[in-house]
Amino acid sequence: MFKKNDSFFDQVHKTTKVRPDELLKLANSVSQANLKDEATVRQLIGKVAALANRPVSKQQEDQIVEAILNNNMPTDMASLAKMFNNKK
Incomplete structure (x- = not known):
């Protein structure tokens, strides 16, 4: 490498x-991975959270899943941070 x-x-x-x-x-x-399959996306989110040793709330997981399934992921760090800090 x-x-x-x-x-x-x-x-x-x-x-x-x-x-x-x-x-x-x-x-x-x-x-x-099939990023159009909700179960697959949720499984990947769980893997990333476990690997990073960071909890992901149900609300955060739902937001991430929705963004991935709708191909609407933030493209900059500020937007991504806002997504994770957003409280509904």
Whole structure:
């Protein structure tokens, strides 16, 4: 693997404590997933939450699922943060 990629994975590991092999495994499962299937999307959200060791509330999960199914994911960090902090 390229040194540039290694330093990227090192930075991700330092920040999140997620091992590079776990990140690659997750990326592979996402790339092969049917993101138009609600059950699959919910399963992926659960995997990401577990991998990151972060809880995802039912409300947050519902928002993420709706955004993915409707192909309406935020494209910048501010919008993404707002989505996670939004209380209905």
